Amino acid sequence: MDRSFVPFGKPRAERADAVRNREHLLRTAREMIAELGIERVTMDGLAERAGLGKGTVFRRFGSRAGIFRALLDADERRFQQHVISGPPPLGPGAEPVERLLAYGRARITFLLDHHAIARASFERGRPVPAGDPSVTQLHIRMLLRQIGPIPSLDGIAIQLTAALEGPLLLYVSRPETDVGLAAETGAFLGDAWQTLIERLVR
Amino acid sequence: MDRSFVPFGKPRAERADAVRNREHLLRTAREMIAELGIERVTMDGLAERAGLGKGTVFRRFGSRAGIFRALLDADERRFQQHVISGPPPLGPGAEPVERLLAYGRARITFLLDHHAIARASFERGRPVPAGDPSVTQLHIRMLLRQIGPIPSLDGIAIQLTAALEGPLLLYVSRPETDVGLAAETGAFLGDAWQTLIERLVR
Structure with missing residues (x-):
């Protein structure tokens, strides 16, 4: 007024x-x-x-944790920007399977790179900041639909989101992770993601 | 002494x-x-x-939450007992793929049935009781190995564990879930699990 x-x-x-x-x-x-x-x-x-x-x-x-939440939020936006309008295969322009593989590897790297900041963004008595899984879920679902008809596609999008992000979210709640281990873990989980997706769509 | x-x-x-x-x-x-x-x-x-x-x-x-942790723990032991020595296909005696499908559906039902108790077992300032994912992970890995050589098998066991339990653990941190919705969610996620496993091993 x-x-x-x-x-x-x-x-x-x-x-x-x-x-x-x-x-x-x-x-x-x-x-x-x-x-x-x-x-x-x-x-x-x-x-x-x-x-x-x-x-x-x-x-x-x-609060102090709020600083790290803001940093995480800013980086998350930048990551999503790459997915929406960056170069292929993460961005548009590649085959949906290629994009799904690229998204998995990029997301694993992102979550590993941010685990320390994510841990610092925790706050006692506040819910665990689990990121926004729906962005990953919507993207996976969109790409699966582009790939073609798959039974139980929506449920699989939920489960693949958990398969991709869950193991890394667990890291967040653990004590300091060794950086060398983290890079190795990224390759290890990225390879597993590739097998999972390739077998799902073949 | x-x-x-x-x-x-x-x-x-x-x-x-x-x-x-x-x-x-x-x-x-x-x-x-x-x-x-x-x-x-x-x-x-x-x-x-x-x-x-x-x-x-x-x-x-x-504490009050400790009551619910003890209940959850007792039911978890009973569930694992069914897996180890109960009748097939959840227990031993069925083909490993059949056991994997049965385990997925049984585990989803178990987690849905226990979401209210799991939520009540939360305690401020204590880590989120994420159950013991390693039992599920070890079981999935054992069955995958019985099925035969799959590339990145150990990583896939980690991701399938997250795919199976992650979506239900998220429910736990949300407000009261409608029971009707829960049963529907169980069938929905069980069907997705079946597609995911069948395509992985075909």
């Missing part, structure tokens, strides 16, 4: 400022993670390094 | 007593769930109905 009385310029300027602050904070958080490690990223440290007030950081993220 | 001085009869009798108490408490808890619903099972209510002291119930389960 009162909205028409608020000068247009003000909220817009504030919004642009907020976006800039947010991007600046996320960039600074990434630098701190790379230099110091996740464990040593704190709300106070981030505010100091970003040259912003603690209040700004608190309003933006709510 | 002092153990030899303790009369043998005493600890044995106490242990048998503890087992009896435990079984009596679990049986009473099941009656209360059936009559009152899970929400109305409390530590005090259980102690009163079982005719035991509150201290006994507390020492036995530690």
